[in-house]
Amino acid sequence: MDTLSALISHAEPKANLFFSGNLCGSSSSTDHPAGGILHLVRTGEMLLFEEYGLTHRITEPTLIIYPKGKAHRLQPQTLDGCDVVCANLTFKDSPLYRALPDAIVLPLNELDNLSDTINMLFIEAFTSRFAQVAIISTLLDLLLLLVLRHLVENRICQEGVLSALSDHKLSKAIEIIHKQIDYPWSIDELANKVGMSRARFAALFNQTIGQPPLSYVTEARLLLAKKLLLKGEPIKSVSLEVGYSGSVAFSRAFQRQFGITPRAWYLKQH
Missing domain, CATH: 2.60.120.10 (Jelly Rolls)
Structure with missing residues (x-):
């Protein structure tokens, strides 16, 4: 894909x-x-x-x-x-x-x-x-x-993840992240995957997309988690599917990102 x-x-x-x-x-x-x-x-x-x-x-x-x-x-x-x-x-x-x-x-x-x-x-x-x-x-x-x-x-979007797709190395990094969203990525691993130095990769990613690589990974995981929760998947299953060791670690990350627990967020949607 x-x-x-x-x-x-x-x-x-x-x-x-x-x-x-x-x-x-x-x-x-x-x-x-x-x-x-x-x-x-x-x-x-x-x-x-x-x-x-x-x-x-x-x-x-x-x-x-x-x-x-x-x-x-x-x-x-x-x-x-x-x-x-x-x-x-x-x-x-x-x-x-x-x-x-x-x-x-x-x-x-x-x-x-x-x-x-x-x-x-x-x-x-x-x-x-x-x-x-x-x-x-x-x-x-x-x-x-x-x-x-x-x-x-046509490079119409000048910021965010769509602007990064015109850069071959950033596009590859984003593809890798989304293909293995549950993997515990580090900046060093991502930089190595696309053939860049750690410092250059982190700077280019942040400058183009507007957030550091691992911040993007966390956001992508938790936004996917919202989608899975809305489909009725249990919190424990969702936490493992998006790369967390269990529901406690997942709930903490979710609350840090969105200011609400996964369970409370799910109840607000219904």
């Missing part, structure tokens, strides 16, 4: 359609499902407002994504309105999710490699055919994955 695939498997990104059609009036994020939001503008012109006012004038087909649900408003500028496809997005809390920018606005002419998927999505969204809902759902999920790959390949 490549590095981005490993990160995606932890984040479990999912897109669910909540509107497709002609938008003729103002639309606010507060009117839609909570969480991340994706807008795919097919035709028309609109203004995009965020908390402090106008941020973009949309004059061509455009992809707009707020991975973490930033407040915003769409305002069509013509009587004909705008044809749009809108979906809510969900991610598991994970290194990938935390590395995503607050907003992504990309004209579709910059997404040539995604054009087949986008065109098929538009065809399905603006016609009435058998299995339409299931096909749109699948295409939205595929589009989201392709966008994540686009962000990495």
Whole structure:
């Protein structure tokens, strides 16, 4: 499994359609499902407002994504309105999710490699055919994955773990960590695995990702633990699966990281 695939498997990104059609009036994020939001503008012109006012004038087909649900408003500028496809997005809390920018606005002419998927999505969204809902759902999920790959390949994310994937050695280190998340990694071992000195590796990792290597390992383990707990796995099993000697050591690390015990956190989610 490549590095981005490993990160995606932890984040479990999912897109669910909540509107497709002609938008003729103002639309606010507060009117839609909570969480991340994706807008795919097919035709028309609109203004995009965020908390402090106008941020973009949309004059061509455009992809707009707020991975973490930033407040915003769409305002069509013509009587004909705008044809749009809108979906809510969900991610598991994970290194990938935390590395995503607050907003992504990309004209579709910059997404040539995604054009087949986008065109098929538009065809399905603006016609009435058998299995339409299931096909749109699948295409939205595929589009989201392709966008994540686009962000990495074009170095759009300038900080966090996604920015590190363009560096071969850091990418390899992240891949190693996620492949063996339960292993008691040391900085020396990771540096040796990628052919770097300890000092150079630690400095580059911290500078690029924004946290020391072992801090990243701990965070990745405990974010994965949250995901496993939500699936109903017992605390003892989760603790071993993410690299702790037992539930006591795991609970202490979890509380240091999140300020709450695993059991109390789990109960708050239900």
